[in-house]
Amino acid sequence: MMQQGKKGSGRLRGVVITCVVIVAVVAVAAAITLSKRPDSGPLPVKLPTTPGSYLGVYAKGSPATYSGVTSFKDATGTHPDVLMYYSGWFEPFQVSFAQKAASEGAVPLVQLDPMGSKKEGPISLAAIAAGRYDPYLSSYAVAVKAYKHPVILSFAHEMNGSWYPWGTRGAASPQTYVKAWRHVVKIFRALRATNVTWMWTVNIINNAHGSTNSIPSPGPWWPGSAYVNWVGIDGYYLKPTWEFAPLFGPTITAVRELTTDPILIAETGASPPANKPAKIANVFAGVQHYGLLGMVWFNSVNSNGVDFRVDSSAAEAAFRKGASTYKRPGS
Numbered sequence: 027m028m029q030q031g032k033k034g035s036g037r038l039r040g041v042v043i044t045c046v047v048i049v050a051v052v053a054v055a056a057a058i059t060l061s062k063r064p065d066s067g068p069l070p071v072k073l074p075t076t077p078g079s080y081l082g083v084y085a086k087g088s089p090a091t092y093s094g095v096t097s098f099k100d101a102t103g104t105h106p107d108v109l110m111y112y113s114g115w116f117e118p119f120q121v122s123f124a125q126k127a128a129s130e131g132a133v134p135l136v137q138l139d140p141m142g143s144k145k146e147g148p149i150s151l152a153a154i155a156a157g158r159y160d161p162y163l164s165s166y167a168v169a170v171k172a173y174k175h176p177v178i179l180s181f182a183h184e185m186n187g188s189w190y191p192w193g194t195r196g197a198a199s200p201q202t203y204v205k206a207w208r209h210v211v212k213i214f215r216a217l218r219a220t221n222v223t224w225m226w227t228v229n230i231i232n233n234a235h236g237s238t239n240s241i242p243s244p245g246p247w248w249p250g251s252a253y254v255n256w257v258g259i260d261g262y263y264l265k266p267t268w269e270f271a272p273l274f275g276p277t278i279t280a281v282r283e284l285t286t287d288p289i290l291i292a293e294t295g296a297s298p299p300a301n302k303p304a305k306i307a308n309v310f311a312g313v314q315h316y317g318l319l320g321m322v323w324f325n326s327v328n329s330n331g332v333d334f335r336v337d338s339s340a341a342e343a344a345f346r347k348g349a350s351t352y353k354r355p356g357s
Contacts, residue, residue, distance in 0.1 A: 073133065073176050073223050074355040075256075075288045078313055080320030081349050082108030082135060084293070086327070086335075089123035089134075098325050102336060102345040107355055108178065110135040110293070110322050115142060115149045116162055119169040128175040135178040135292070135322065137227070138166075140192055140206075148191055151182070151198040155205035163213045171219040180292070181210050183227035184260055186244040200246035207249040227258035227292050230277045243280045256319070257281050258292025262334070263305040265297075270312025278316055291321035295334030302336065303344040310348030320352065 081104055085094025089111040099105065109127045111120065113136050124134040140149035153159065170177050185203055188195040192203065207226070214222055228244035248254075259277050274291065281289060291313060296305035306323075313321055323345075327333045336345055 072221075073178070075319060076353060076355060077288075077317040078320060078351065079353045079355045080107050080290060080322075081352055082106055082110055082290075082292075082320065082322030084110040084112075084322060084324050084326060086325065089120040092123065092126050094325070098336070102342050102349070104345060104349040105131070107132050108135050108290075108320070108322055109133070110137065112137045112139060115140050115159070116146065119166055119173070121169065121173060124173055124175070124177065133176045133178055135225070136180065137183050138179060138181050138210075139190070140182055141190075151192055151196075151202045151206040155202060155209045157209070160213060163210060164217060167214040167217040167219045170214070170222060171217060174221060176221050176223060178223045178225050178256070179214075180225045180227045180258060181207055183258070183292070184229040185247050186231070186242055187229040188240070194240075194242070203247050204249050208253050211249075211253045223255045224253060225256040225258045225290065225292065226254045227260060228277065228281070230259060230261035230274060231280060244277075245280060245284060248284045251285055251287070254285065254287055257285065257287050257289045259289060260293035261291070262294055262324075263296040263300040263308070264332075266299065266301050266304075268300065268305075270308050270315070274312060274316075278318075288319045289316075290319040293324050294321055295324040297332050297334065302338065303340040306336070306341060306344040307348060310351065314351065 083095065083098050083106045085098050087094045088109065095106065095109055109123075109132050111123065111134070113120070119136070120134075127134050140151065140154060142149040149159075154163075170179070182190070182192045182203065184190060185193050185200075187193045190196070192198060198206075211224055226249060228247070229241055231243050232241040259274060259281070261273050261277070263273065278289060291309065294309055296302045309321055312318075323336070324334045325336055327335065336342055
C-alpha cells in the first residue's frame with residue numbers, strides 16, 4: 027500500500043498520486059470488462075514443444091537466491107531450460123530471478139498458488155472467480171507482460187490432491203476451481219500478457235503407485251482447451267520398486283482423454299530408499315518413451331523431511347547421462 031506523503035508536499039504530488047490511482051483503476055476495469063468477452067482461444071505462445079527437450083529444476087532458495095540453481099548446474103553438468111519456484115498469493119512476480127533465468131536461456135515456471143497467510147487469512151477460489159483479487163492479478167499480469175520473455179504459469183497446482191486448501195479437502199468444488207482458473211487466464215488475456223504459457227498441473231492419481239490415499243483422476247478440474255497450453259504432472263519415486271509406467275502412465279492416459287496438449291513432468295524426485303541414480307535414469311527414459319516435453323527435478327527437501335536432492339556422484343552421473351539424450355528446445 028502506498029504511504030501518505032508528509033504535509034505540505036504540494037499540489038504536484040497530489041496530482042501524480044491521483045493519476046497513478048486512476049491508471050490502476052482503469053487497468054483493473056479494463057481487465058474485468060475484457061474478461062467478459064467471448065473466449066478467443068488460448069494465449070499466443072512461442073515456446074517450442076519438441077518432445078524430450080526440457081530439463082528443469084526447483085532449487086532450494088529459489089527465487090530469493092539463484093545459488094541453488096548454480097550449484098545444481100555445476101554438480102550435474104547440465105543446463106536447465108526451466109527454473110521453477112513457488113509464489114504465494116500477493117507475492118509479486120520475481121523479475122530479478124526471471125531476468126537471470128532469461129540471461130542463461132531458461133524460462134521461469136511459476137507455481138502461483140492461492141496460499142494465504144496469518145495476516146490475510148485463507149484465499150477463496152470463489153472470491154478469485156468473483157473478481158475480489160483482480161487488482162493483485164492485474165498487477166501481476168502487467169509485470170509479466172513487461173518482462174517480455176516467456177513465462178510458464180501454473181495456478182493452484184495439484185488440486186486433485188488433499189494437502190492444499192484448494193484441493194479435495196477444501197471447501198471449493200471442482201466447478202469453482204474451473205471458474206477461478208478461467209478468471210485468472212482472462213485477466214492476463216485482457217491485459218495482453220501474451221508471453222505466458224498456461225500449464226495446468228495435476229498430481230498423479232492414486233492407482234498409479236498403490237497408495238491408500240484417495241487421489242482422483244483430474245478430469246473434473248479440467249478448465250478447457252481455450253485456457254490451457256501445457257499439462258504438468260507431479261509425482262515422486264518413494265520406493266525401489268516404483269517405475270515410470272505405473273507411476274505416471276495412468277495419469278497420462280487420463281490427461282489424454284481430456285486433451286492432446288503437451289505434457290511436462292512438472293515436479294518429480296526420488297527419495298534415498300528408492301535408489302536415486304536408478305530413478306533418475308528411469309524418469310529420463312519414461313519421458314522419451316511417452317513423448318513428453320521433459321521433466322522438472324525437485325532438488326530440495328520437502329516439508330516432510332524427505333531429501334530429493336541429487337547428492338551423490340552416482341546420481342550426478344545419472345543426471346548427466348540422461349540429459350545428454352535431450353535436445354535443446356527448438357533444436
